[in-house]
Amino acid sequence: MTTPPAGLRERKKQATREALREAALRLAVERGPDQVRVEDIAEAAGVSPRTYNNYFASREQAIVSAVTADREARIAAAVAAGPAGVCLADAVTEAVVEQYTNAGEREQRALLLITARTALRDAFLDATADIEPPLTAAIAERLGGAEGRTARVLAASVAAAVRITLEDWLQPAGNAEAVGAVGLVVPAGSLSDQLRATLSPLAPAFDAAERRARGGALERARGCTGGRQPQCAGQG
The missing domain is CATH 1.10.357.10 (Tetracycline Repressor, domain 2)
Known part of the structure; x- marks a missing residue:
């Protein structure tokens, strides 16, 4: 699956998203998740709360995104x-x-x-x-x-x-x-x-x-792994 290079606009959006999720996780670790506000995350990432809302719907989503990114x-x-x-x-x-x-x-x-x-x-x-x-x-x-x-x-x-x-x-x-x-x-x-x-x-x-x-058939001997008993596609 070939992905074309991201344009400047997309790279800026990605950088903002990364800054927000990293700030969210850092503040959650430092203060405890319950003591972190959306405004705090936005300020730490250098953006406005309105910009924050363009990327994440909640502080929980931003904190989790730092792990699942x-x-x-x-x-x-x-x-x-x-x-x-x-x-x-x-x-x-x-x-x-x-x-x-x-x-x-x-x-x-x-x-x-x-x-x-x-x-x-x-x-x-x-x-x-x-x-x-x-x-x-x-x-x-x-x-x-x-x-x-x-x-x-x-x-x-x-x-x-x-x-x-x-x-x-x-x-x-x-x-x-x-x-x-x-x-x-x-x-x-x-x-x-x-x-x-x-x-x-x-x-x-x-x-x-x-x-x-x-x-057509896909022979298990050609590379199927995992120990499944059912045969691969095409073998019946």
Whole structure:
């Protein structure tokens, strides 16, 4: 999937977005998320509150964006760049697992902050919907452009699967009253294993789409991975 170079206007917008989300995370770490106002974030980034509102709908969205920034684009790029001999289902699964489990130290610290606040946690989960548009384009390209609506359905299904996995993975600690008071969550088990398990039921739909789009078989021996038992598209 080839992306044309961004123009000056787009580069300025991207720089502003990055400044806002970095300021939001820094202030949230320094002061605590509840002590950060939109006006504070805008001032720290050198823009007006009105400009801020052109990029983010809330402070939670800006703080979360510092962690999730460009993740959806990286997932789509990995799928689009994957070897043609690898099953599309496997390419999508590996891209999702890679981007959601290989966080650096900075992202891990920020995630602890986010998951300790209900509003931030909700915004983090909502951000999974951002996977759909770029992943739709990547899947459609892998299918040769012949399955536009199918690509959208598959991408939306992946986004839903990721959200469901994260909801289950971030388990509230203690009873409902304690959660409301302190907002603690306890990650439950291996995130990579849970992502693979939740995405696995989508594999037959991906395989069927490839079979229709390519009109032929994709041999598992040519590169399909992940240990799925169902055969790749075209093998029946």
